[in-house]
Amino acid sequence: MPELTISPEKVAFLIEKAREFEVKEDATDPDSGSNAADDDMLDVLEDSGNDPVVREITGFINALTEDEQTDLVALMRLGRGDGDIEDWDDLRAEASGQRDRHTARYLLGEPMLGDLLAEGLEAFGVDWTEERTTADSSSPSERDEDEITKR
Secondary structure (H helix, E strand, O other): OOOOOOOHHHHHHHHHHHHHHHOOEOOOOOOOOOOOOOOOOHHHHEOOOOOHHHHHHHHHHHHOOHHHHHHHHHHHHHHHOOOOHHHHHHHHHHHHHOOOOOHHHHHHOOOOHHHHHHHHHHHOOOOHHHOOOOOOOOOHHHHHHHHHHHO
16 A cells, blocks of 8 residues: 555645635625625625635645645545556656646646545545544543533
8 A cells, every 4th residue: 555645634634625615606796795694694605716715725735845745636636536546656656747737726626626635535545534623722531521521
């Protein structure tokens, strides 16, 4: 089994952020001047072209090493079905050969990026949903206590 140079936690973070981005839609009420609460907060799902999620994803990807970015593109392609796990070296070599591209822009242009990355991790036998990808400052024992009291 090949190894990833990017951690599953980083990929899981990108899966969640990509899914946030994917739910955006074109502006349906571009001249809306009303209170957001009156509109049931629907404007938050509109793509205004100045999306903080896009900036966050782009900044995160740009901060990755070249090897991590290469793995990310190869994972997306693996999830897309361009090859299987046995073709990992070829997928990675192809992704590395296209390093002149802007990786974040390329990946964000791929429909269903979050799902493709998840499927790529799944091919490695990694269940990304087991990892906590949101900030939580509580200790593991406090989280366990919270879970027990919720039952």
